[in-house]
Amino acid sequence: MAELTATVTCTAFGAVEEVTGELVPARLLAERVGLLAALTQHMTAAMVAARWNDGDLATLGSKVGPDGRALPAKGWMALRRLGWASVAPEGVYLPDRVRRVAEEAAARALRLAVHRRAVVHAIVGSWPADPRRRTDGEWAALRGRLPQGVDNAEIRNRTRQIRAYTTDHGGRLPACLTELEAAPRTGGMVLLAAADKQLVTIQRTGPDTAVLRVKLPLIEPPAAPARWAWYTIQLALPGHVPTDARLCVPTLRVVGGPVRVDLPWRTSVPSVAGAGHTVALGLDWGVNTLLTGTVGKLADTSTGTRVVSDGRMLRFDATGVSAKLHRLRGNREQVAARRDHYARLLVRLPASDPNGQRVLLQAKHAVLAAEHQRICDRIRRLNHALAWAAARWAVDQASALGATVIFVEDLATLEARGRRSGNARLSGQVRGRVVEAIRYLAARAGIATVTVPARGTSKLCPRCGAVLLHTPAPDRTRERGWKWAVCCSCGLANDRDHAASERIVARGLLAQAHVRTDPKTGHHATTIVVEGNVARARRPKRRTRAARRAARGAVPGRPRNHRHPPSRPRIRPAPHTPRRVPDRRAVPAPATSMIAGKRPAGQAPQTDPYPRVGVESGPACDRPPRPGRFRRPGTVWGFHRAVRATDVLPLGDYGPPSHTATPTRNA
Numbered sequence: 021m022a023e024l025t026a027t028v029t030c031t032a033f034g035a036v037e038e039v040t041g042e043l044v045p046a047r048l049l050a051e052r053v054g055l056l057a058a059l060t061q062h063m064t065a066a067m068v069a070a071r072w073n074d075g076d077l078a079t080l081g082s083k084v085g086p087d088g089r090a091l092p093a094k095g096w097m098a099l100r101r102l103g104w105a106s107v108a109p110e111g112v113y114l115p116d117r118v119r120r121v122a123e124e125a126a127a128r129a130l131r132l133a134v135h136r137r138a139v140v141h142a143i144v145g146s147w148p149a150d151p152r153r154r155t156d157g158e159w160a161a162l163r164g165r166l167p168q169g170v171d172n173a174e175i176r177n178r179t180r181q182i183r184a185y186t187t188d189h190g191g192r193l194p195a196c197l198t199e200l201e202a203a204p205r206t207g208g209m210v211l212l213a214a215a216d217k218q219l220v221t222i223q224r225t226g227p228d229t230a231v232l233r234v235k236l237p238l239i240e241p242p243a244a245p246a247r248w249a250w251y252t253i254q255l256a257l258p259g260h261v262p263t264d265a266r267l268c269v270p271t272l273r274v275v276g277g278p279v280r281v282d283l284p285w286r287t288s289v290p291s292v293a294g295a296g297h298t299v300a301l302g303l304d305w306g307v308n309t310l311l312t313g314t315v316g317k318l319a320d321t322s323t324g325t326r327v328v329s330d331g332r333m334l335r336f337d338a339t340g341v342s343a344k345l346h347r348l349r350g351n352r353e354q355v356a357a358r359r360d361h362y363a364r365l366l367v368r369l370p371a372s373d374p375n376g377q378r379v380l381l382q383a384k385h386a387v388l389a390a391e392h393q394r395i396c397d398r399i400r401r402l403n404h405a406l407a408w409a410a411a412r413w414a415v416d417q418a419s420a421l422g423a424t425v426i427f428v429e430d431l432a433t434l435e436a437r438g439r440r441s442g443n444a445r446l447s448g449q450v451r452g453r454v455v456e457a458i459r460y461l462a463a464r465a466g467i468a469t470v471t472v473p474a475r476g477t478s479k480l481c482p483r484c485g486a487v488l489l490h491t492p493a494p495d496r497t498r499e500r501g502w503k504w505a506v507c508c509s510c511g512l513a514n515d516r517d518h519a520a521s522e523r524i525v526a527r528g529l530l531a532q533a534h535v536r537t538d539p540k541t542g543h544h545a546t547t548i549v550v551e552g553n554v555a556r557a558r559r560p561k562r563r564t565r566a567a568r569r570a571a572r573g574a575v576p577g578r579p580r581n582h583r584h585p586p587s588r589p590r591i592r593p594a595p596h597t598p599r600r601v602p603d604r605r606a607v608p609a610p611a612t613s614m615i616a617g618k619r620p621a622g623q624a625p626q627t628d629p630y631p632r633v634g635v636e637s638g639p640a641c642d643r644p645p646r647p648g649r650f651r652r653p654g655t656v657w658g659f660h661r662a663v664r665a666t667d668v669l670p671l672g673d674y675g676p677p678s679h680t681a682t683p684t685r686n687a
């Protein structure tokens with residue numbers, strides 16, 4: 021059995037003080053949680069600032085205490101072992117558990133910095149001649165120095181940061197992380213996970229209710245133990261938390277409203293092995309098309325065991341969302357630039373403000389700062405929705421098609437591909453979140469997730485292994501392009517991402533003997549590339565009624581007149597369908613329209629289904645509205661309209677029977 025952890029966010033709409041029985045409304049509760057958050061944030065910031073130097077980060081990164089023993093896994097215990105304990109502010113009584121909470125937050129921030137320090141050291145140690153484009157040798161040197169699990173987006177961002185530093189400092193590289201950036205700010209949240217039942221308890225009281233008890237300060241500053249009190253908070257759990265889930269100690273946040281309770285819960289699922297699978301779903305990352313998939317299986321054919329696919333392309337097309345994200349990012353940059361411009365003007369203005377310019381500028385700056393935060397929140401929510409929608413779709417496809425494993429490209433080995441200057445590229449961060457979401461949802465569905473090496477998946481033909489030619493479209497084979505793959509050896513013509521996803525299925529299914537499982541995270545990864553070709557077999561068609569009757573030996577058509585039976589029954593042979601899908605296709609399938617479904621038969625409607633009369637208010641209402649002035653309800657941008665995805669259809673088996681023995685390479 022494996023443990024799965026998820027988090028739900030509940031809202032605390034009020035509490036009861038245990039001793040007095042006083043009802044505490046949501047606003048007062050938020051104030052008191054805010055007091056606790058401010059106390060711990062202050063202590064955490066002081067601890068992180070005191071240890072923000074390369075030597076202390078190296079000490080923490082060595083994972084060995086001063087006594088030679090390994091440091092404990094719990095952050096606050098590790099800091100206490102190192103003698104970096106927190107100090108309570110002057111005149112404040114702090115329970116030891118509150119100090120633990122602050123120390124845990126500091127330890128997490130410092131441990132993240134330890135990871136970033138290693139990445140910066142690796143990049144600085146293998147600084148390329150041209151930081152915009154590394155050669156293969158420079159990539160290899162960098163990979164040799166990096167810690168495990170660093171993906172391409174992180175490398176790119178750090179490289180940009182270091183490049184900006186060298187530009188500002190006359191070509192000098194930074195010596196360490198602490199020279200490159202200031203100590204991180206810590207968020208105003210209370211990590212109760214570091215405390216025990218002397219500060220917090222959580223108990224489930226029903227299928228959808230739980231009770232949180234927590235000790236909070238009554239006033240600022242809480243100078244004595246009597247200034248702390250226990251509060252009971254009733255929480256309503258959402259319906260998707262299973263009744264047998266175990267609740268963990270939550271984290272409290274105050275973000276301008278009632279207290280948010282981030283409540284982790286755990287559940288056990290049967291662990292799925294990374295190897296021994298026959299049917300698999302392979303997923304390829306696209307530039308704007310987020311995911312392109314293929315289902316493949318190991319099958320016994322006349323030439324031995326090989327990977328067979330049904331030739332059906334599964335696609336999660338997020339071009340609409342991607343374009344929206346691109347617009348939002350541009351908007352964010354503009355707003356940030358103007359906000360920073362106002363900030364610079366404010367610094368230059370004299371403190372005395374006879375004309376009221378300063379007040380005016382401050383108001384403008386505040387508006388832009390709020391707008392910037394709003395756009396950032398919007399981007400974050402959109403990324404989150406996109407990642408989970410894509411993962412849900414992928415896992416549903418795998419379940420419907422009987423796949424027991426999902427193969428995705430390893431983001432750590434995924435090189436930056438596609439037009440770098442092109443707009444609307446989905447960020448690497450979204451991909452990381454999609455992989456995390458797929459891992460979680462697949463584990464709940466009893467499906468394994470295995471990463472395969474990403475290099476060269478779209479280089480070779482999935483049918484014969486020859487080098488593919490990439491063209492912009494199937495009818496422009498003489499031009500170099502991106503979207504379409506043509507094989508000069510076997511004549512394959514296919515969508516680039518679809519061809520790559522077939523190679524990914526083959527790499528995953530054929531290299532199952534080389535799957536390694538990380539003992540810490542339980543993640544499965546294929547470390548060795550085993551290339552194999554993919555054959556295509558058509559799914560059997562359901563026979564028509566006439567064909568079924570013919571197979572039974574019955575007379576086709578209507579029942580005949582009994583007085584004049586036909587001299588001999590006309591038996592049509594069952595229609596023969598070739599089992600192989602043609603590899604050569606002249607044109608791509610036409611793109612589906614934005615709104616799914618077919619137009620009903622008949623003349624195309626010419627009338628406007630959304631008449632705009634009466635939309636305008638006021639005296640102008642008498643005039644006919646100007647054309648194109650108002651949006652129709654159907655053209656409002658929405659997430660569900662901006663994403664197009666292949667329907668999830670539970671289809672049966674296809675091609676030769678599935679295989680159970682060891683696969684052979686290029687059979």
Ligand SMILES: [Zn+2]
Nearest residue numbers: 481484507510
């Ligand atoms: Zn080929």
